[in-house]
Each structure stands twice: as C-alpha cells, then as structure tokens.
Amino acid sequence: MSGRSFMITHAKSIYGSVPLIGWLVGMLLAVLTESFFGNTLAYALYLPKVPALFGLTIVLKQPSLFPATVFYVLLIYCLPIFAVAGLTATWANRFAAAMEKLPLWFSAIIHIGVLYLVLHLWTDLSDYRLQISKLTMIAVMLTLSINVINGYMGEFSCSHPGFMALGAYASSTFSLALFHQDRLFGTPLLPEFLGPYMFPMGLLLGGAAASLGAMVVAIPSFRTRGDYLAIISLAFMFIVKSVLENLEVVGGARGMGGQPHWATLPAVFIGMTVCIGVINNFVNSTMGKALNAVRDNEAAAEAMTVNTRRTKMTAFMFGAFWAGVAGGFYAHELRYINPSSFGIQMLAEILAMVYFGGLNSVVGSVVGALSIQMLSEALRPLELFKWIIIPLLLILVMIFRPTGLIAFREFNIRKTFGPKVLKKRI
Amino acid sequence: MGKIRAVSVAILVFLFACYFVSCGKEREARIKIGINAPITGDIPKVGEGTKYAAQMWLEEIEKAGGLQVGDKKYKVELVVEDNESKAESAVKANTKMIAEDGVLVIIGPQSSKQAIPAGGVANDYKTPMISPWSTNPDTTKNRPFVFRGCFLDPFQGPVVANFVKEEFGFKKAAVLYDVASDYPKGLAEYFKKAWEGLNGPGSVVAYESFTTKDTDFSSQLTKIKGSGAEFLFAPQYYNEVALIVRQARELGFTAPILGSDSWGSAETVKLCGSDCYGLFFSTHYAAAGAKGATKEFIVRYQEKYGYVPDDVGALTWDALRLAQHAIRNTGSLSGDLAKDRQAVRDQLARVKDFEGITGKMSFTEEGDPVKCAVIVRISNKGEFEFYKQVCP
Numbered sequence: 001m002s003g004r005s006f007m008i009t010h011a012k013s014i015y016g017s018v019p020l021i022g023w024l025v026g027m028l029l030a031v032l033t034e035s036f037f038g039n040t041l042a043y044a045l046y047l048p049k050v051p052a053l054f055g056l057t058i059v060l061k062q063p064s065l066f067p068a069t070v071f072y073v074l075l076i077y078c079l080p081i082f083a084v085a086g087l088t089a090t091w092a093n094r095f096a097a098a099m100e101k102l103p104l105w106f107s108a109i110i111h112i113g114v115l116y117l118v119l120h121l122w123t124d125l126s127d128y129r130l131q132i133s134k135l136t137m138i139a140v141m142l143t144l145s146i147n148v149i150n151g152y153m154g155e156f157s158c159s160h161p162g163f164m165a166l167g168a169y170a171s172s173t174f175s176l177a178l179f180h181q182d183r184l185f186g187t188p189l190l191p192e193f194l195g196p197y198m199f200p201m202g203l204l205l206g207g208a209a210a211s212l213g214a215m216v217v218a219i220p221s222f223r224t225r226g227d228y229l230a231i232i233s234l235a236f237m238f239i240v241k242s243v244l245e246n247l248e249v250v251g252g253a254r255g256m257g258g259q260p261h262w263a264t265l266p267a268v269f270i271g272m273t274v275c276i277g278v279i280n281n282f283v284n285s286t287m288g289k290a291l292n293a294v295r296d297n298e299a300a301a302e303a304m305t306v307n308t309r310r311t312k313m314t315a316f317m318f319g320a321f322w323a324g325v326a327g328g329f330y331a332h333e334l335r336y337i338n339p340s341s342f343g344i345q346m347l348a349e350i351l352a353m354v355y356f357g358g359l360n361s362v363v364g365s366v367v368g369a370l371s372i373q374m375l376s377e378a379l380r381p382l383e384l385f386k387w388i389i390i391p392l393l394l395i396l397v398m399i400f401r402p403t404g405l406i407a408f409r410e411f412n413i414r415k416t417f418g419p420k421v422l423k424k425r426i
Numbered sequence: 427m428g429k430i431r432a433v434s435v436a437i438l439v440f441l442f443a444c445y446f447v448s449c450g451k452e453r454e455a456r457i458k459i460g461i462n463a464p465i466t467g468d469i470p471k472v473g474e475g476t477k478y479a480a481q482m483w484l485e486e487i488e489k490a491g492g493l494q495v496g497d498k499k500y501k502v503e504l505v506v507e508d509n510e511s512k513a514e515s516a517v518k519a520n521t522k523m524i525a526e527d528g529v530l531v532i533i534g535p536q537s538s539k540q541a542i543p544a545g546g547v548a549n550d551y552k553t554p555m556i557s558p559w560s561t562n563p564d565t566t567k568n569r570p571f572v573f574r575g576c577f578l579d580p581f582q583g584p585v586v587a588n589f590v591k592e593e594f595g596f597k598k599a600a601v602l603y604d605v606a607s608d609y610p611k612g613l614a615e616y617f618k619k620a621w622e623g624l625n626g627p628g629s630v631v632a633y634e635s636f637t638t639k640d641t642d643f644s645s646q647l648t649k650i651k652g653s654g655a656e657f658l659f660a661p662q663y664y665n666e667v668a669l670i671v672r673q674a675r676e677l678g679f680t681a682p683i684l685g686s687d688s689w690g691s692a693e694t695v696k697l698c699g700s701d702c703y704g705l706f707f708s709t710h711y712a713a714a715g716a717k718g719a720t721k722e723f724i725v726r727y728q729e730k731y732g733y734v735p736d737d738v739g740a741l742t743w744d745a746l747r748l749a750q751h752a753i754r755n756t757g758s759l760s761g762d763l764a765k766d767r768q769a770v771r772d773q774l775a776r777v778k779d780f781e782g783i784t785g786k787m788s789f790t791e792e793g794d795p796v797k798c799a800v801i802v803r804i805s806n807k808g809e810f811e812f813y814k815q816v817c818p
Binding site for chain 1: 510514519521525526527539546550562611
C-alpha cells in the first residue's frame with residue numbers, strides 16, 4: 001500500500017467514525033480558541049483583523065494577506081476541530097449511543113444547543129459575520145420552502161418572491177402598527193416592550209398571509225400542470241408587486257421602513273431549526289410521500305387513493321407559509337422593504353440556491369443556500385465577473401448533476417445524531 | 427512512512443513561509459473611506475460615475491501626500507464595495523466596511539432603495555455616511571449619522587413649478603410618471619402640490635402614470651394631448667425620457683416637456699437626439715458653461731475617462747470633499763475609531779456654506795443640505811447649458 005492511500009484510509013478510519021456531536025464539540029473548541037487567542041494571533045500574523053469568513057472576503061481583495069489567513073484558519077479552526085474530533089471519537093460515540101436510547105427531542109436539543117453556542121461565539125467576534133449568518137439562515141428557510149414545491153412536488157413555481165413579500169409586509173405591518181412608532185401608522189397601539197415577545201405572532205401572520213396568497217394562485221392554476229403553473233405563478237409575483245406598489249397604506253413604491261430590529265441571532269436560529277425540523281417531518285410523512293407520488297405519476301397516485309388535489313394544495317400552501325416567515329425575518333433584519341426588491345432578481349437567486357443545492361433534499365437546500373450566499377460574498381470584489389462565474393457554476397452543476405449537488409437524499413435526524421459505527425480497518 | 431514525513435515537513439515549511447511572507451508589513455495609521463456603489467445591477471453607469479469620482483479624489487489626495495489632519499498627514503485608502511443595486515447587498519457591504527475594514531466615513535449608496543436600509547446600519551454603528559444622490563426623506567430622517575449631498579424632492583418639485591410659472595406663464599400642467607418607482611412618484615406628487623398651490627386646484631389637467639419598463643406611452647400621451655395641457659412634466663430616467671419625448675412628438679404634442687435631475691445623464695441626449703434639444707430640466711449642476719472648480723472637475727474627469735461627468739459623479743465628488751473637510755476640521759484623530767467617527771459626524775453637522783462644485787451647501791438638523799438648484803437647457807448641440815439658478 002502506498003503512503004498516500006494509506007494515509008487516506010487511515011484518516012477515513014479515524015474520521016469516518018466521528019459522530020456529529022464530536023464534530024460539534026471540536027467546533028466549539030475552535031471558536032473558543034478564536035475568541036481567546038484570535039485577535040492575538042491575527043496581530044502576530046500582521047492581519048488587519050480576525051478573518052471574517054475564513055478569509056473568503058480577503059482572498060480577492062488583498063491576495064498578499066492570503067498565506068497568513070490560511071495559516072490562521074489552519075491553526076484556529078482545522079487543528080482544534082480535527083484534533084478534538086479524532087481524539088474524542090470513542091467517547092463521543094459512547095455518548096451518542098447513550099443518547100440514542102433517550103427520546104429524540106433530548107438529543108436534538110443537545111445538538112442544536114451546541115450548534116447555537118458555536119454560532120453565537122463565532123458571530124460574537126464580528127458584526128459582519130453576524131449579519132451574513134442571519135441572512136444565510138433566512139436564505140436556508142427560503143430555499144427549503146421552495147424545495148417543497150419545486151423539488152418534492154415537482155412543479156415549477158415562480159411566485160416565491162411574491163409569498164415572501166406578502167409575509168414581509170404582513171409581519172411588518174403587524175409590528176409597526178402595534179408596537180413601533182413610524183411614519184406610516186403613527187403611534188403604536190400597544191406598549192413597545194411587548195413587541196419582541198409577540199414577534200412570533202407577527203411571523204405566523206406573515207406566513208398565514210403568504211399561505212392565503214398561495215391558495216389564491218393554487219385554485220385556478222392547479223387545473224393545469226407544468227409550464228402553465230410556472231406562468232401563472234410568475235404572473236402572481238408581478239400582481240403582488242404591483243398591488244404593493246399601488247397600496248399607499250403600506251408605503252407604495254416608497255417602501256416601508258423602520259421595522260424594529262427583532263431578527264436577532266437566536267430568533268433567526270430558532271426560526272431556521274424549526275423550519276428544517278417541520279419541513280423534514282412533512283416531507284417524510286404520508287403526505288410527503290403522497291406528494292412524491294403525485295410528482296412521479298399523478299394518475300397512478302390518484303389510482304392509489306391519494307387525494308392529489310388536496311395534497312398539492314396543502315404542499316403549496318405549506319411551502320408558501322415558510323416563505324412568508326422567511327420574508328418576515330428578512331423585513332426585520334433589513335428594516336426596510338420595498339416592492340421592487342421582491343422581483344425577478346430575487347426569484348433568480350432563490351431558484352439558483354435550490355437547483356444548486358439539490359432538489360428533493362433537505363440537506364441539499366441547506367448546502368445550496370450556504371454555498372450561494374458564501375460564493376456571492378467571496379466573489380463580490382470581482383464585480384461584473386461575479387455574474388459570469390456564478391451562472392457558469394450553475395451551468396456546470398446542471399450538466400454534471402442535473403438535479404443539484406445533493407439531490408434526492410433523505411435526511412434522517414435520528415441517524416444523523418446517532419453514533420458512527422467504527423468501520424473495520426483495512 | 428517516508429512520504430508522510432515529507433508531507434508533514436512540507437506543511438511545516440509552508441506554514442513558516444506563510445508567516446514570513448506577511449512579516450515586515452508596516453502598521454501605520456490610515457484613514458479608510460468606504461464607497462458603497464452600484465457597480466453591477468440595474469444602474470451600472472451610476473456605479474461607474476461614483477467609482478471614477480472617488481478614484482479621482484484619491485489621486486488628488488495622494489498627490490498632496492495624504493490628508494492633513496492637525497499636524498499629521500494620513501494616508502488615505504478607499505474601500506470600494508459593490509452593492510449590486512440590491513438593498514440586501516448594500517446592507518452587507520455597509521456592515522462589512524464598518525465592522526471589518528474599519529472605515530471612518532461611508533460615501534453612498536446612491537439610490538434610496540439601498541441608501542435607506544444601509545443608512546440604518548451606519549446609524550446603528552455610529553458611523554457617518556453621506557449618500558450623494560438619494561432623495562427619499564427616510565434616508566436621513568431621525569438618523570444623526572446619515573447625511574446626503576443633494577436637495578430633496580419637496581424642494582425640487584416647487585422649483586420646476588415656479589420656473590414654469592415665471593418663464594412661460596402657463597396655467598395648465600400635465601404630469602407623466604412611473605408609479606412603481608419611488609423617485610418619479612414622489613417628485614410628481616410634490617410638483618402637483620406646488621403647481622396647484624400656484625394655479626389653484628384642477629390646474630394639473632392630466633396626471634398619468636405607467637409602470638417601470640413600460641415602453642409604449644401612446645395612450646397616456648394621447649390623453650395628455652387631449653387635456654389641453656400647456657406643458658408636460660416627466661420626472662423620469664434617461665431611458666424613458668427618450669421614449670416619452672419621441673412618442674409625444676410623433677403624436678403631435680408640441681408643447682414643452684420638462685424634467686428633473688434624473689435627466690442629467692449623458693445618455694439622455696444620446697438616446698433622445700434632436701427631439702430633446704431646447705428642453706429644460708432642473709438639476710444639481712450644469713456641465714456646459716461651468717466656471718471655477720466645477721469646470722476644473724469636469725475637464726479633469728473628461729480627460730481621464732472620456733466623457734462629461736453626470737450629476738452622480740459631481741455629487742459624489744462633493745460628498746468626498748465634504749468628508750475630507752469634516753475630517754480635517756476635527757483637528758486631530760485619536761486613532762480610536764468610535765471617537766473619531768463621532769468627531770467627524772459632529773463636524774459634518776456643523777458644515778456651513780461649504781463651497782461644492784454643485785453649489786454652496788449647509789446642513790440642516792436632519793442632515794439634508796440646503797442648496798440651490800440649477801435649471802438647465804439642452805442646447806442645440808446637445809449640451810447641458812446653464813440657464814438659471816433657483817435658491818431656497
């Protein structure tokens with residue numbers, strides 16, 4: 001056996017058996033190291049600051065700093081993560097095995113809790129990281145919600161920006177009219193301190209508004225399939241945009257600003273995890289399986305007693321609901337919305353994320369949203385060329401993996417959290 | 427095992443090399459100025475103008491050996507970020523410049539769509555920001571750290587109305603505007619209010635609208651022609667101006683057509699041709715027949731980039747000069763960013779009678795400048811000729 005392949009199998013045998021909790025603890029140690037020694041190390045390496053996104057933003061802007069950034073990333077992130085994950089694999093496996101016997105929600109809370117801690121510590125060092133993380137999580141929600149329709153249901157829907165706009169406007173109206181002083185609605189009806197607690201209500205309201213919109217599209221359009229639905233849903237997007245442009249109550253073309261900054265890291269994080277959990281459960285439920293059956297062959301599904309019309313309606317409204325919730329977060333993060341932001345450009349971005357990541361896959365949506373968001377941050381200094389590179393990448397993905405990077409993969413939560421069996425050493 | 431050792435040694439050598447490559451860089455105090463511009467997206471020409479003006483400004487500073495603050499000369503660095511003409515990206519870019527690059531002042535974003543949310547970020551992090559071109563009142567409202575370089579629509583609307591009244595003595599006006607776009611819509615409303623204030627209710631005989639990206643205005647223009655209006659006010663962007671003017675002339679509407687500062691792009695005349703000759707619009711500065719510092723700026727810009735700068739370029743230049751002025755007036759920089767940003771903000775708020783190339787300006791409490799508007803006539807050679815100045 002040659003040295004290289006020996007090393008690879010060796011690494012595989014060690015790291016293939018690390019359960020998720022092991023990686024998470026490794027990451028926790030990495031971010032802890034960073035929060036204690038990050039600044040010192042960055043100073044010693046002559047970096048202007050702690051690299052914000054693993055040096056992604058520096059690479060193209062100041063290439064001379066790149067080697068130092070690589071050094072930093074290796075030392076601060078890679079070393080602790082791999083060391084901890086490798087060394088604690090046995091204990092982590094035992095811990096994971098013990099947790100497997102307990103109810104699922106318990107281990108879910110532990111995993112998610114550690115993940116949140118990692119994220120919290122990591123974003124604590126830089127407000128830019130915080131902003132990017134929040135917007136990425138919102139993008140994850142959006143991508144997942146469109147995956148329900150375009151992936152699991154197999155229809156090509158173009159109305160997602162419209163749903164998002166409905167959600168954003170509904171939840172903004174809720175928080176501005178009830179809790180926050182502003183130009184459009186004047187004095188709030190309720191005291192402001194109640195606001196953050198009522199924010200989930202506002203999000204639900206946004207989601208409900210989007211669902212209602214979805215129902216309006218669904219009733220006429222589900223008599224048709226394929227291209228026709230795409231066209232009707234595209235029309236719906238433009239209708240929403242025009243209506244909002246002409247509605248002076250919500251600011252018209254001037255837009256709506258001054259939303260309170262309630263989309264904090266914990267809020268968005270909770271929103272995203274709930275979204276992932278609920279959507280994952282939905283697509284793995286009988287309804288989700290029926291949805292796949294409808295996609296693959298509607299007549300056969302009908303023959304197998306699936307109520308196709310109801311299934312499609314539910315899925316469409318369900319997808320729209322989460323788009324509305326994401327819209328609510330988006331509005332409270334940017335704190336300004338106007339109708340023209342929810343146009344064709346937004347649609348292109350959402351579609352890019354879902355098709356890049358992979359259809360019919362929860363993990364794929366997360367990967368798609370994350371990679372497109374990070375790519376667009378990293379490539380921003382290229383200006384015009386960014387808009388050549390990202391579409392080119394998409395084309396390549398479409399050629400080599402026509403359904404996206406990680407498509408048609410089931411996301412089994414229990415298995416993900418569980419212990420990894422030590423594979424036999426070759 | 428030999429290979430493993432070789433690989434580990436290679437990695438170690440690489441890491442040390444990394445370290446030494448980054449050694450020997452000086453750590454010196456620099457002033458960083460952030461530029462948040464729409465370099466890609468819907469309005470790349472605006473982004474280009476912003477970038478060029480900023481580069482020209484930097485060159486001038488470098489020629490002087492840096493920016494003199496008190497008794498120290500600081501090197502200046504521009505941090506240019508592309509906001510893709512999207513609100514989300516403008517916010518990200520602002521956060522990055524404030525948190526990562528540590529800029530002292532931000533210039534931009536240009537359109538209100540990006541300037542409003544980005545201004546919120548700048549204000550939250552207590553970083554002074556000057557938007558050269560944004561006309562929406564919300565950009566600076568209740569935001570002590572946000573300023574702008576141009577006059578607002580509530581001022582520009584009456585300027586055009588008064589000018590028409592004085593110049594032509596007309597009584598009946600028509601307005602054609604884009605209902606889906608923030609700027610034309612706002613301006614159309616302010617104009618209507620001002621005109622009706624001058625001539626009594628009902629004096630705006632046609633108030634027609636269309637939606638962004640419409641290209642056929644014949645039905646609206648037919649209505650306007652039939653209404654007996656003596657002139658048409660069309661506060662539109664250059665691409666629509668050409669279409670509106672040409673279609674109006676084809677329909678036989680021969681009365682004057684007036685515009686606003688969005689006409690002030692070199693593209694207007696290029697697209698519109700001789701149809702636009704002799705028309706008037708209100709704007710920030712007139713390129714043809716400019717004098718003094720304004721002329722100097724135009725000549726240098728034209729030499730360098732090959733075309734006469736738009737108002738965006740001129741306003742960006744003024745915004746940068748304002749920032750420079752404020753930084754210099756702080757007397758000295760402490761090196762503590764938060765303190766310096768506060769000091770620059772205080773100096774900006776104190777600006778009085780600043781001589782910009784787009785006119786003299788002083789800031790109000792809201793961070794909006796009080797400055798004069800210029801009425802420009804498009805000459806028979808297609809140049810923007812100074813016609814009249816209207817001051818508040």
